Amino acid sequence: MVAKKRPAKTKQPVATRAKVQLSPGRLTVSYDHPNQILPTLLDVSSHFAAEHIASVQGIAVDVLGTARAQVIVSGCANSTCWSCTLGDIGLSLDLFQTCVFNHVSDAGFTIGLNQIPAASATQLVDVVTAIQSAPSRTQQ
Amino acid sequence: MRAYLGALLCLLTTVCLSQGQAKMFKANFDDHTHRIVVFFDAPTPGDAKLKDSWQVYLVGTPVQVTVSDVMANDPSSLQLIFDDTDETWLAKTNNIIVVYKSKQTYAIDRKQDSAGKPVFSAAKDKKTAEVYMNLGYSPAIGSPQQYSIDTAVALLLPVSSTNNYGHIGGLATVNTDKRKVVDPDSFRVFLAYQRALAAPSQTQIQGILFTWLASGAEFDHKANNLNYVSSPTLEFPTRLFPMNYGDSKQPIAIFVPVLGAEMGDNVTNAVTNNGLGALFRGLAGADLSFHFNPKLPGFQGIQLSSTYRVRIPSTAEVFTNTTINSKGQTVDVPSLSTKARNYVKSELDFVLIKSLSFSITHEDGELPPAFRVIGNKVTIGLTYSLGVNRGVSDSLRNK
Numbered sequence: 001m002v003a004k005k006r007p008a009k010t011k012q013p014v015a016t017r018a019k020v021q022l023s024p025g026r027l028t029v030s031y032d033h034p035n036q037i038l039p040t041l042l043d044v045s046s047h048f049a050a051e052h053i054a055s056v057q058g059i060a061v062d063v064l065g066t067a068r069a070q071v072i073v074s075g076c077a078n079s080t081c082w083s084c085t086l087g088d089i090g091l092s093l094d095l096f097q098t099c100v101f102n103h104v105s106d107a108g109f110t111i112g113l114n115q116i117p118a119a120s121a122t123q124l125v126d127v128v129t130a131i132q133s134a135p136s137r138t139q140q
Numbered sequence: 141m142r143a144y145l146g147a148l149l150c151l152l153t154t155v156c157l158s159q160g161q162a163k164m165f166k167a168n169f170d171d172h173t174h175r176i177v178v179f180f181d182a183p184t185p186g187d188a189k190l191k192d193s194w195q196v197y198l199v200g201t202p203v204q205v206t207v208s209d210v211m212a213n214d215p216s217s218l219q220l221i222f223d224d225t226d227e228t229w230l231a232k233t234n235n236i237i238v239v240y241k242s243k244q245t246y247a248i249d250r251k252q253d254s255a256g257k258p259v260f261s262a263a264k265d266k267k268t269a270e271v272y273m274n275l276g277y278s279p280a281i282g283s284p285q286q287y288s289i290d291t292a293v294a295l296l297l298p299v300s301s302t303n304n305y306g307h308i309g310g311l312a313t314v315n316t317d318k319r320k321v322v323d324p325d326s327f328r329v330f331l332a333y334q335r336a337l338a339a340p341s342q343t344q345i346q347g348i349l350f351t352w353l354a355s356g357a358e359f360d361h362k363a364n365n366l367n368y369v370s371s372p373t374l375e376f377p378t379r380l381f382p383m384n385y386g387d388s389k390q391p392i393a394i395f396v397p398v399l400g401a402e403m404g405d406n407v408t409n410a411v412t413n414n415g416l417g418a419l420f421r422g423l424a425g426a427d428l429s430f431h432f433n434p435k436l437p438g439f440q441g442i443q444l445s446s447t448y449r450v451r452i453p454s455t456a457e458v459f460t461n462t463t464i465n466s467k468g469q470t471v472d473v474p475s476l477s478t479k480a481r482n483y484v485k486s487e488l489d490f491v492l493i494k495s496l497s498f499s500i501t502h503e504d505g506e507l508p509p510a511f512r513v514i515g516n517k518v519t520i521g522l523t524y525s526l527g528v529n530r531g532v533s534d535s536l537r538n539k
Contacts, residue, residue, distance in 0.1 A: 038197070038237075038239075042197055042199055042237065062172070063171045063172055064172065065171055065172025065173055066170035066172070066173075066175075067172070067173055067175075067219065068172065070177070070213060070214070070217065074214065077385070078379075078383065078384050078385060079384060079385035079386065080214040080215055080216055080217070080386065081216065081386050081387060081388060082165075082166065082180075082181075082216055082217060083166075083179070083181040083388065084385065084387075084388040085388075087431075088388045088392070088431075088433065089385045089392070090379060090385075090392040090393075090394045090429070090431060091346065092336075092346050092349060092377040092396075094334060095346050095347035095349060095377065096346075097336075098304055098336035098347075099336075101304055102304065110302070112298070112301035112302060113298040113300070113301060113304060114298050114301060115301075125165075125166045125168075125179050128168065129166075129168055132168060132170065132171065133171065
Protein backbone atom coordinates (compact mmCIF):
# COMPACT_ATOMS: atom_id res chain seq x y z
CA MET A 1 0.00 0.00 0.00
CA VAL A 2 1.44 3.17 -1.06
CA ALA A 3 0.58 6.22 0.91
CA LYS A 4 -0.55 9.15 -1.06
CA LYS A 5 2.09 11.84 -1.16
CA ARG A 6 0.72 15.05 0.10
CA PRO A 7 1.92 18.10 -1.64
CA ALA A 8 4.39 19.96 0.59
CA LYS A 9 3.01 23.13 2.12
CA THR A 10 4.86 26.17 0.88
CA LYS A 11 4.98 29.33 2.92
CA GLN A 12 3.80 32.42 1.17
CA PRO A 13 6.77 34.88 1.06
CA VAL A 14 6.16 38.15 2.88
CA ALA A 15 6.06 40.98 0.38
CA THR A 16 9.10 43.20 0.87
CA ARG A 17 7.80 45.80 -1.55
CA ALA A 18 4.52 47.58 -1.69
CA LYS A 19 2.31 47.16 -4.74
CA VAL A 20 2.49 49.94 -7.26
CA GLN A 21 -0.17 50.71 -9.82
CA LEU A 22 0.43 53.37 -12.40
CA SER A 23 -2.53 54.71 -14.34
CA PRO A 24 -2.84 57.94 -16.38
CA GLY A 25 -2.40 60.85 -13.99
CA ARG A 26 -2.35 58.62 -10.91
CA LEU A 27 0.16 56.53 -8.96
CA THR A 28 -1.23 54.21 -6.28
CA VAL A 29 1.01 52.57 -3.68
CA SER A 30 -0.51 49.83 -1.50
CA TYR A 31 1.42 48.40 1.41
CA ASP A 32 1.07 45.98 4.31
CA HIS A 33 3.64 47.69 6.55
CA PRO A 34 5.10 51.22 6.55
CA ASN A 35 8.63 49.76 6.23
CA GLN A 36 7.77 48.73 2.67
CA ILE A 37 7.22 52.29 1.51
CA LEU A 38 10.74 53.74 1.33
CA PRO A 39 12.32 50.94 -0.80
CA THR A 40 9.30 51.09 -3.08
CA LEU A 41 9.46 54.84 -3.48
CA LEU A 42 13.20 54.60 -4.23
CA ASP A 43 12.44 52.14 -7.01
CA VAL A 44 9.62 54.27 -8.36
CA SER A 45 11.64 57.47 -8.26
CA SER A 46 14.34 55.68 -10.25
CA HIS A 47 11.88 55.52 -13.13
CA PHE A 48 11.05 59.23 -12.90
CA ALA A 49 14.53 60.65 -12.28
CA ALA A 50 15.93 62.05 -15.52
CA GLU A 51 19.43 60.75 -14.99
CA HIS A 52 20.58 58.66 -12.07
CA ILE A 53 24.28 58.49 -12.58
CA ALA A 54 26.47 61.57 -12.94
CA SER A 55 29.01 61.54 -15.73
CA VAL A 56 32.48 60.22 -14.91
CA GLN A 57 33.93 63.40 -16.37
CA GLY A 58 32.02 65.44 -13.81
CA ILE A 59 33.49 63.48 -10.93
CA ALA A 60 37.06 64.16 -11.94
CA VAL A 61 36.72 67.96 -11.83
CA ASP A 62 38.29 69.56 -8.77
CA VAL A 63 35.72 71.80 -7.14
CA LEU A 64 35.54 73.99 -4.05
CA GLY A 65 33.33 71.56 -2.16
CA THR A 66 30.79 72.03 0.61
CA ALA A 67 33.17 72.08 3.58
CA ARG A 68 35.37 74.84 2.15
CA ALA A 69 32.29 76.75 0.98
CA GLN A 70 30.98 76.62 4.54
CA VAL A 71 34.19 78.11 5.93
CA ILE A 72 34.07 80.96 3.41
CA VAL A 73 30.38 81.76 3.90
CA SER A 74 30.43 81.57 7.70
CA GLY A 75 33.56 83.75 7.77
CA CYS A 76 31.99 86.44 5.59
CA ALA A 77 28.69 86.37 7.51
CA ASN A 78 30.18 85.98 11.00
CA SER A 79 27.51 83.34 11.52
CA THR A 80 26.91 79.59 11.33
CA CYS A 81 23.14 79.96 11.43
CA TRP A 82 22.68 78.18 8.09
CA SER A 83 18.91 78.56 8.00
CA CYS A 84 19.15 82.34 8.64
CA THR A 85 18.72 84.74 5.74
CA LEU A 86 21.16 87.53 4.88
CA GLY A 87 18.37 89.93 5.89
CA ASP A 88 18.12 88.26 9.31
CA ILE A 89 21.84 88.67 9.86
CA GLY A 90 21.80 92.32 8.81
CA LEU A 91 24.62 92.01 6.31
CA SER A 92 25.49 94.60 3.72
CA LEU A 93 24.63 92.49 0.69
CA ASP A 94 27.20 94.13 -1.57
CA LEU A 95 30.01 93.62 0.91
CA PHE A 96 28.98 90.04 1.64
CA GLN A 97 28.87 89.14 -2.06
CA THR A 98 32.29 90.69 -2.62
CA CYS A 99 33.72 88.93 0.43
CA VAL A 100 32.57 85.51 -0.82
CA PHE A 101 33.81 86.26 -4.34
CA ASN A 102 37.26 87.30 -3.09
CA HIS A 103 37.67 84.28 -0.81
CA VAL A 104 36.61 81.81 -3.52
CA SER A 105 39.13 83.43 -5.89
CA ASP A 106 41.86 83.48 -3.23
CA ALA A 107 41.29 79.75 -2.64
CA GLY A 108 42.11 79.13 -6.32
CA PHE A 109 38.60 78.59 -7.66
CA THR A 110 36.51 80.46 -10.19
CA ILE A 111 33.02 81.86 -9.81
CA GLY A 112 31.09 84.76 -11.34
CA LEU A 113 30.03 87.61 -9.10
CA ASN A 114 26.42 87.22 -10.21
CA GLN A 115 26.50 83.48 -9.44
CA ILE A 116 26.74 84.29 -5.74
CA PRO A 117 23.20 84.82 -4.44
CA ALA A 118 23.00 87.81 -2.10
CA ALA A 119 19.36 88.82 -1.74
CA SER A 120 17.73 89.63 1.56
CA ALA A 121 15.83 86.33 1.52
CA THR A 122 18.90 84.23 0.64
CA GLN A 123 19.73 81.67 3.33
CA LEU A 124 23.39 81.11 4.21
CA VAL A 125 23.07 77.51 3.07
CA ASP A 126 21.89 78.75 -0.37
CA VAL A 127 25.22 80.53 -0.79
CA VAL A 128 27.09 77.37 0.22
CA THR A 129 25.13 75.38 -2.34
CA ALA A 130 25.73 77.98 -5.06
CA ILE A 131 29.50 78.19 -4.64
CA GLN A 132 30.38 74.60 -3.74
CA SER A 133 30.65 73.61 -7.40
CA ALA A 134 33.09 76.41 -8.29
CA PRO A 135 35.79 74.75 -10.44
CA SER A 136 39.50 74.99 -9.79
CA ARG A 137 41.24 77.76 -11.72
CA THR A 138 43.90 75.30 -12.92
CA GLN A 139 41.27 73.19 -14.64
CA GLN A 140 39.72 76.07 -16.53
CA MET B 141 -15.10 75.52 26.88
CA ARG B 142 -13.09 72.76 28.53
CA ALA B 143 -12.66 71.04 25.20
CA TYR B 144 -11.50 74.32 23.66
CA LEU B 145 -8.93 74.85 26.44
CA GLY B 146 -7.78 71.27 26.07
CA ALA B 147 -7.30 71.69 22.34
CA LEU B 148 -5.42 74.95 22.91
CA LEU B 149 -3.14 73.31 25.49
CA CYS B 150 -2.50 70.44 23.12
CA LEU B 151 -1.64 72.86 20.30
CA LEU B 152 0.71 74.88 22.51
CA THR B 153 2.42 71.71 23.74
CA THR B 154 2.87 70.53 20.17
CA VAL B 155 4.31 73.89 19.11
CA CYS B 156 6.70 73.99 22.09
CA LEU B 157 7.86 70.42 21.52
CA SER B 158 8.34 70.94 17.80
CA GLN B 159 10.29 74.14 18.41
CA GLY B 160 12.67 72.29 20.73
CA GLN B 161 13.61 69.70 18.10
CA ALA B 162 16.38 70.55 15.64
CA LYS B 163 15.32 69.91 12.08
CA MET B 164 17.54 68.70 9.26
CA PHE B 165 16.61 71.27 6.61
CA LYS B 166 19.36 70.77 4.04
CA ALA B 167 21.96 68.22 2.96
CA ASN B 168 24.63 68.62 0.29
CA PHE B 169 27.03 66.18 -1.33
CA ASP B 170 30.56 67.60 -1.15
CA ASP B 171 32.15 66.94 -4.52
CA HIS B 172 35.60 67.62 -3.10
CA THR B 173 35.60 65.35 -0.03
CA HIS B 174 32.89 62.94 -1.27
CA ARG B 175 31.09 63.34 2.04
CA ILE B 176 27.54 64.43 2.81
CA VAL B 177 27.18 67.66 4.78
CA VAL B 178 23.96 67.93 6.80
CA PHE B 179 22.58 71.24 8.08
CA PHE B 180 20.26 71.65 11.06
CA ASP B 181 18.18 74.74 11.83
CA ALA B 182 19.33 74.67 15.46
CA PRO B 183 22.37 73.24 17.30
CA THR B 184 23.01 69.66 16.18
CA PRO B 185 21.29 67.07 18.42
CA GLY B 186 23.66 64.81 20.37
CA ASP B 187 22.45 61.59 18.78
CA ALA B 188 23.04 62.98 15.27
CA LYS B 189 26.76 62.46 15.93
CA LEU B 190 26.19 58.69 16.10
CA LYS B 191 26.66 56.89 12.78
CA ASP B 192 23.79 54.50 13.55
CA SER B 193 21.37 57.44 13.47
CA TRP B 194 21.84 57.76 9.71
CA GLN B 195 20.78 55.85 6.62
CA VAL B 196 21.72 56.89 3.10
CA TYR B 197 20.02 55.59 -0.04
CA LEU B 198 21.17 56.00 -3.62
CA VAL B 199 18.24 56.39 -5.98
CA GLY B 200 18.43 54.25 -9.10
CA THR B 201 21.25 52.00 -7.95
CA PRO B 202 21.16 48.62 -6.20
CA VAL B 203 24.00 49.67 -3.89
CA GLN B 204 23.60 50.07 -0.14
CA VAL B 205 26.01 52.56 1.41
CA THR B 206 26.82 52.80 5.11
CA VAL B 207 27.89 55.78 7.16
CA SER B 208 31.30 54.87 8.61
CA ASP B 209 31.75 57.96 10.77
CA VAL B 210 30.20 61.31 11.63
CA MET B 211 32.18 64.51 12.14
CA ALA B 212 30.85 67.81 13.50
CA ASN B 213 31.62 70.79 11.26
CA ASP B 214 30.26 73.57 13.45
CA PRO B 215 27.43 73.87 16.00
CA SER B 216 24.68 73.27 13.44
CA SER B 217 26.18 71.12 10.70
CA LEU B 218 28.06 67.83 10.41
CA GLN B 219 29.65 65.54 7.83
CA LEU B 220 28.69 61.95 7.09
CA ILE B 221 31.81 59.98 6.17
CA PHE B 222 31.89 56.85 4.00
CA ASP B 223 34.50 54.29 3.02
CA ASP B 224 36.26 54.56 -0.35
CA THR B 225 33.94 52.22 -2.26
CA ASP B 226 30.81 53.93 -1.03
CA GLU B 227 32.32 57.35 -1.79
CA THR B 228 32.74 56.30 -5.42
CA TRP B 229 29.10 55.26 -5.68
CA LEU B 230 27.94 58.44 -3.97
CA ALA B 231 30.00 60.55 -6.35
CA LYS B 232 28.32 58.88 -9.32
CA THR B 233 24.76 59.30 -8.06
CA ASN B 234 22.62 62.34 -8.70
CA ASN B 235 19.76 61.59 -6.32
CA ILE B 236 20.67 60.70 -2.74
CA ILE B 237 18.24 60.28 0.15
CA VAL B 238 19.46 60.98 3.67
CA VAL B 239 17.41 59.67 6.57
CA TYR B 240 18.01 60.74 10.16
CA LYS B 241 16.73 58.44 12.89
CA SER B 242 14.07 57.10 10.49
CA LYS B 243 12.09 60.32 11.11
CA GLN B 244 13.64 63.13 9.11
CA THR B 245 14.38 62.74 5.44
CA TYR B 246 16.11 64.95 2.87
CA ALA B 247 16.51 64.21 -0.82
CA ILE B 248 19.68 65.58 -2.43
CA ASP B 249 19.30 66.40 -6.10
CA ARG B 250 22.79 67.33 -7.28
CA LYS B 251 21.54 68.52 -10.65
CA GLN B 252 18.98 70.78 -9.00
CA ASP B 253 21.58 72.18 -6.59
CA SER B 254 23.77 73.25 -9.49
CA ALA B 255 20.85 74.91 -11.31
CA GLY B 256 20.15 78.63 -11.10
CA LYS B 257 17.74 80.26 -8.65
CA PRO B 258 14.75 82.49 -9.49
CA VAL B 259 15.73 86.02 -10.48
CA PHE B 260 13.22 87.91 -8.31
CA SER B 261 12.50 87.34 -4.67
CA ALA B 262 10.66 89.20 -1.94
CA ALA B 263 12.86 91.71 -0.18
CA LYS B 264 12.44 91.95 3.54
CA ASP B 265 13.11 95.67 3.83
CA LYS B 266 13.75 98.84 1.93
CA LYS B 267 17.51 98.56 2.27
CA THR B 268 17.66 95.34 0.31
CA ALA B 269 14.98 96.01 -2.29
CA GLU B 270 15.51 96.86 -5.92
CA VAL B 271 11.87 97.79 -6.28
CA TYR B 272 10.48 99.69 -3.33
CA MET B 273 7.09 101.39 -3.11
CA ASN B 274 5.47 103.05 -0.11
CA LEU B 275 1.90 104.30 -0.39
CA GLY B 276 1.10 106.48 2.56
CA TYR B 277 -1.74 108.33 4.23
CA SER B 278 -1.25 111.13 6.75
CA PRO B 279 -4.23 111.42 9.10
CA ALA B 280 -5.74 114.83 9.75
CA ILE B 281 -4.57 116.10 13.12
CA GLY B 282 -5.25 119.83 13.08
CA SER B 283 -4.52 119.95 9.36
CA PRO B 284 -5.90 118.51 6.10
CA GLN B 285 -5.28 114.80 5.49
CA GLN B 286 -2.55 114.00 2.99
CA TYR B 287 -1.50 111.17 0.70
CA SER B 288 2.06 110.41 -0.35
CA ILE B 289 4.24 108.19 -2.54
CA ASP B 290 7.82 107.15 -1.89
CA THR B 291 9.14 104.95 -4.69
CA ALA B 292 12.58 103.75 -5.71
CA VAL B 293 13.55 101.43 -8.57
CA ALA B 294 17.18 100.48 -8.99
CA LEU B 295 18.89 97.71 -10.88
CA LEU B 296 22.63 97.15 -10.83
CA LEU B 297 24.49 94.43 -12.71
CA PRO B 298 28.11 93.31 -12.35
CA VAL B 299 30.58 95.00 -14.72
CA SER B 300 32.48 91.73 -15.14
CA SER B 301 31.33 88.19 -14.40
CA THR B 302 34.83 86.94 -13.60
CA ASN B 303 36.44 89.92 -11.83
CA ASN B 304 35.20 92.21 -9.11
CA TYR B 305 34.96 95.52 -10.97
CA GLY B 306 31.77 96.52 -9.14
CA HIS B 307 28.20 96.95 -10.33
CA ILE B 308 26.72 99.44 -12.76
CA GLY B 309 23.12 100.28 -13.49
CA GLY B 310 20.34 102.81 -13.13
CA LEU B 311 18.29 104.39 -10.39
CA ALA B 312 15.00 106.30 -10.37
CA THR B 313 13.19 107.67 -7.30
CA VAL B 314 9.98 109.64 -6.80
CA ASN B 315 8.91 111.37 -3.59
CA THR B 316 5.95 113.53 -2.66
CA ASP B 317 6.00 116.46 -0.27
CA LYS B 318 3.11 117.22 2.09
CA ARG B 319 0.06 118.07 0.00
CA LYS B 320 -3.68 117.42 0.10
CA VAL B 321 -3.41 115.49 -3.13
CA VAL B 322 -0.65 113.18 -4.34
CA ASP B 323 1.83 115.58 -5.89
CA PRO B 324 5.19 114.02 -6.78
CA ASP B 325 7.69 116.68 -5.91
CA SER B 326 11.16 115.20 -5.96
CA PHE B 327 12.39 113.12 -8.92
CA ARG B 328 15.86 111.64 -9.33
CA VAL B 329 17.20 109.69 -12.32
CA PHE B 330 20.81 108.49 -12.27
CA LEU B 331 23.42 106.27 -13.84
CA ALA B 332 24.87 104.49 -10.80
CA TYR B 333 28.11 102.62 -10.04
CA GLN B 334 28.80 100.71 -6.84
CA ARG B 335 31.80 98.80 -5.57
CA ALA B 336 32.83 97.24 -2.26
CA LEU B 337 36.23 98.71 -1.40
CA ALA B 338 36.88 96.59 1.69
CA ALA B 339 35.25 93.27 2.44
CA PRO B 340 33.92 92.20 5.85
CA SER B 341 36.45 91.29 8.53
CA GLN B 342 36.13 89.83 12.02
CA THR B 343 35.29 93.28 13.38
CA GLN B 344 32.07 95.18 13.78
CA ILE B 345 32.76 97.25 10.66
CA GLN B 346 31.56 95.12 7.74
CA GLY B 347 33.60 96.97 5.14
CA ILE B 348 33.52 100.11 3.01
CA LEU B 349 31.09 100.61 0.15
CA PHE B 350 31.70 103.17 -2.57
CA THR B 351 28.70 104.46 -4.53
CA TRP B 352 28.90 106.91 -7.37
CA LEU B 353 25.72 108.37 -8.82
CA ALA B 354 27.82 109.16 -11.85
CA SER B 355 25.48 111.28 -13.87
CA GLY B 356 21.87 112.25 -13.50
CA ALA B 357 19.20 114.81 -12.81
CA GLU B 358 17.06 115.88 -9.88
CA PHE B 359 13.93 117.89 -10.61
CA ASP B 360 10.42 118.68 -9.39
CA HIS B 361 7.19 117.90 -11.23
CA LYS B 362 6.91 121.27 -12.98
CA ALA B 363 10.66 121.34 -13.72
CA ASN B 364 10.86 124.71 -11.96
CA ASN B 365 14.00 123.37 -10.33
CA LEU B 366 16.38 121.22 -12.37
CA ASN B 367 19.89 120.17 -11.34
CA TYR B 368 22.46 118.05 -13.14
CA VAL B 369 24.28 116.16 -10.35
CA SER B 370 27.17 113.74 -9.85
CA SER B 371 27.50 112.32 -6.35
CA PRO B 372 30.18 110.00 -4.86
CA THR B 373 29.58 108.58 -1.36
CA LEU B 374 31.29 106.21 1.05
CA GLU B 375 29.34 104.00 3.49
CA PHE B 376 30.74 102.19 6.51
CA PRO B 377 28.19 99.51 7.58
CA THR B 378 28.77 98.55 11.21
CA ARG B 379 26.95 95.86 13.12
CA LEU B 380 26.32 97.17 16.65
CA PHE B 381 25.06 93.83 17.96
CA PRO B 382 25.33 90.88 18.00
CA MET B 383 28.95 90.25 16.99
CA ASN B 384 28.27 86.65 15.98
CA TYR B 385 24.80 85.79 14.79
CA GLY B 386 23.75 82.29 15.81
CA ASP B 387 19.96 82.37 16.04
CA SER B 388 17.45 83.93 13.65
CA LYS B 389 15.40 85.18 16.63
CA GLN B 390 18.20 87.44 17.82
CA PRO B 391 17.56 91.19 17.50
CA ILE B 392 20.11 92.98 15.36
CA ALA B 393 21.20 96.61 15.00
CA ILE B 394 23.20 98.12 12.14
CA PHE B 395 24.71 101.60 12.03
CA VAL B 396 25.95 103.06 8.73
CA PRO B 397 27.83 106.38 8.69
CA VAL B 398 27.80 108.03 5.25
CA LEU B 399 30.17 110.65 3.80
CA GLY B 400 30.02 112.18 0.34
CA ALA B 401 29.47 115.14 -1.95
CA GLU B 402 27.04 116.33 -4.60
CA MET B 403 28.37 118.41 -7.45
CA GLY B 404 26.92 119.59 -10.72
CA ASP B 405 25.02 122.44 -12.32
CA ASN B 406 21.74 124.21 -11.60
CA VAL B 407 19.93 124.46 -14.95
CA THR B 408 16.74 126.18 -13.78
CA ASN B 409 15.29 127.25 -10.45
CA ALA B 410 12.16 128.89 -9.05
CA VAL B 411 13.89 132.13 -8.01
CA THR B 412 15.91 133.25 -11.02
CA ASN B 413 15.01 132.59 -14.63
CA ASN B 414 18.52 131.58 -15.53
CA GLY B 415 20.30 128.74 -13.78
CA LEU B 416 22.62 129.41 -10.90
CA GLY B 417 25.50 127.55 -12.55
CA ALA B 418 27.93 125.23 -10.77
CA LEU B 419 26.87 123.79 -7.44
CA PHE B 420 28.69 121.81 -4.77
CA ARG B 421 27.27 120.35 -1.56
CA GLY B 422 29.00 118.47 1.21
CA LEU B 423 26.99 115.43 2.28
CA ALA B 424 27.11 113.59 5.59
CA GLY B 425 24.75 111.45 7.63
CA ALA B 426 24.01 108.08 9.11
CA ASP B 427 21.48 105.26 8.92
CA LEU B 428 20.42 103.20 11.90
CA SER B 429 18.35 100.06 11.57
CA PHE B 430 17.04 97.63 14.14
CA HIS B 431 15.46 94.33 13.16
CA PHE B 432 13.73 91.81 15.37
CA ASN B 433 11.88 88.72 14.22
CA PRO B 434 10.61 86.54 17.07
CA LYS B 435 9.39 84.04 14.40
CA LEU B 436 5.79 84.07 15.59
CA PRO B 437 3.16 82.49 13.34
CA GLY B 438 1.76 84.97 10.82
CA PHE B 439 4.27 87.67 11.69
CA GLN B 440 7.56 88.34 9.95
CA GLY B 441 9.14 90.79 12.36
CA ILE B 442 9.60 94.45 13.23
CA GLN B 443 11.98 96.79 11.44
CA LEU B 444 12.88 100.22 12.77
CA SER B 445 15.03 102.36 10.51
CA SER B 446 16.15 105.93 10.86
CA THR B 447 18.05 108.12 8.43
CA TYR B 448 19.72 111.47 8.81
CA ARG B 449 21.36 113.52 6.05
CA VAL B 450 22.78 117.03 6.05
CA ARG B 451 23.67 118.87 2.85
CA ILE B 452 25.85 121.95 3.09
CA PRO B 453 25.85 124.03 -0.13
CA SER B 454 28.99 125.98 -0.96
CA THR B 455 26.96 128.48 -3.03
CA ALA B 456 23.45 129.88 -2.57
CA GLU B 457 20.78 127.39 -3.69
CA VAL B 458 17.00 127.35 -3.71
CA PHE B 459 15.29 126.85 -0.35
CA THR B 460 11.48 126.61 -0.43
CA ASN B 461 9.36 127.52 2.54
CA THR B 462 5.61 126.91 2.31
CA THR B 463 2.72 128.93 3.68
CA ILE B 464 -1.08 128.75 3.59
CA ASN B 465 -2.77 131.57 1.64
CA SER B 466 -6.16 133.14 2.33
CA LYS B 467 -7.89 130.44 0.23
CA GLY B 468 -6.38 127.68 2.35
CA GLN B 469 -3.96 126.58 -0.39
CA THR B 470 -0.34 125.63 0.24
CA VAL B 471 1.90 128.15 -1.52
CA ASP B 472 5.67 127.98 -2.11
CA VAL B 473 7.93 130.81 -0.96
CA PRO B 474 11.31 130.11 -2.63
CA SER B 475 14.50 131.96 -1.76
CA LEU B 476 18.25 131.54 -2.21
CA SER B 477 20.56 130.68 0.68
CA THR B 478 23.57 128.62 1.75
CA LYS B 479 21.96 127.34 4.92
CA ALA B 480 22.45 123.67 5.72
CA ARG B 481 19.61 121.40 4.58
CA ASN B 482 18.75 118.66 7.07
CA TYR B 483 16.57 115.66 6.41
CA VAL B 484 15.50 113.02 8.89
CA LYS B 485 13.23 110.07 8.28
CA SER B 486 12.22 107.31 10.68
CA GLU B 487 10.17 104.30 9.67
CA LEU B 488 8.62 101.57 11.78
CA ASP B 489 7.64 98.54 9.71
CA PHE B 490 5.53 95.61 10.79
CA VAL B 491 6.34 92.97 8.20
CA LEU B 492 3.14 91.15 7.25
CA ILE B 493 4.51 88.90 4.54
CA LYS B 494 8.03 88.97 3.15
CA SER B 495 7.40 91.63 0.53
CA LEU B 496 4.64 93.61 2.22
CA SER B 497 4.69 95.58 5.46
CA PHE B 498 2.55 98.04 7.35
CA SER B 499 4.59 101.15 8.06
CA ILE B 500 4.48 104.29 10.19
CA THR B 501 6.80 107.00 8.93
CA HIS B 502 7.96 110.33 10.28
CA GLU B 503 9.77 112.86 8.07
CA ASP B 504 11.18 116.30 8.63
CA GLY B 505 13.58 118.53 6.71
CA GLU B 506 14.23 119.31 3.05
CA LEU B 507 15.01 117.26 -0.04
CA PRO B 508 16.65 118.35 -3.32
CA PRO B 509 16.16 119.94 -5.74
CA ALA B 510 13.56 122.41 -4.41
CA PHE B 511 14.46 121.79 -0.75
CA ARG B 512 10.80 122.33 0.14
CA VAL B 513 10.27 122.24 3.92
CA ILE B 514 8.46 118.99 4.77
CA GLY B 515 7.78 119.84 8.41
CA ASN B 516 7.09 116.86 10.69
CA LYS B 517 5.03 114.65 8.41
CA VAL B 518 3.65 111.43 9.91
CA THR B 519 2.42 108.83 7.44
CA ILE B 520 0.87 105.42 7.82
CA GLY B 521 0.81 103.13 4.83
CA LEU B 522 1.79 99.96 3.08
CA THR B 523 5.26 99.23 1.76
CA TYR B 524 6.06 96.79 -1.04
CA SER B 525 9.62 95.63 -1.63
CA LEU B 526 11.08 93.31 -4.26
CA GLY B 527 14.67 92.15 -4.51
CA VAL B 528 16.65 90.72 -7.43
CA ASN B 529 20.02 89.15 -6.72
CA ARG B 530 21.42 91.75 -4.39
CA GLY B 531 20.12 94.83 -2.68
CA VAL B 532 20.79 98.47 -3.37
CA SER B 533 22.31 100.37 -0.50
CA ASP B 534 20.66 103.27 1.28
CA SER B 535 22.90 105.81 -0.41
CA LEU B 536 20.92 105.22 -3.62
CA ARG B 537 17.66 106.27 -2.02
CA ASN B 538 16.21 109.72 -2.13
CA LYS B 539 17.77 111.18 0.97
